[in-house]
Amino acid sequence: MASQPDKKQEAAVTTHFGSADEFVRKQLIGSYRRRVIAHGSGGGMRWKAAWWDSEEAQQRMEALWRSWEAARQDEKAGMSSWWINHCDPHMKALLSPEGPFADSKDENRIGAPLPYTAAPDGMFKDDRQPLLYTEQQKQQQEEQEGQESQGGTQPA
Structure with a gap:
């Protein structure tokens, strides 16, 4: 009988972040540093701290x-x-002057993280999911399917 994967193995195959918002908050805004300027300040990149207020931005961030x-x-x-x-x-x-944040008034300094405003409570549910099978999980699945095809395991 194959053993069940331990907690460490299970953690290795789930998403690191639980939502697009958590990804934006903890990864993207700190690593993708661009100077953004407010609408009416001339050319340049635009970003909205409440990025989640745009359907296009939500889909792209997802x-x-x-x-x-x-x-x-x-x-x-x-x-x-x-x-x-x-x-x-x-x-x-997203950052294009013609993009979904074209009218944004949010700005930052050169080298600073992109501005961020917290999403309303409950807007983004934690959605951690398995990404890939580990080799052990794949082997267990194949063994189980083999047993079922041979009549060795009764459905619950």
């Missing part, structure tokens, strides 16, 4: 979060690929 979670599993080129193929294009669209 995509960025989920793709970041997948990329962190690839120890070789995953994060490089994430920056080039996911983060940069989404952030370019």
Whole structure:
């Protein structure tokens, strides 16, 4: 009988962050530092501290979060690929003077994190999910399916 994965193995296959908001708050705004200026201040990038107030931004941040979670599993080129193929294009669209934050009045200083305003309570539910099977979990699943196909395990 195969043993169950221990807590450490289970943690290794769940998302690191529980929501797009947690990802933005704890990862993105500190690592993606760009000078943003208020609408009416001329050209330049725009960002809204209440980013979650835009449906487009919510969808893009959800995509960025989920793709970041997948990329962190690839120890070789995953994060490089994430920056080039996911983060940069989404952030370019979001920060564009014509993007969803075009009318934002939020600003920051050069080198400072992007401004952030907490989302309303309950807006983002914790959604930690398994990402990938560990080899042990995959083997257990295959063994269980084999037993069921041979009639060795009765359905509950």
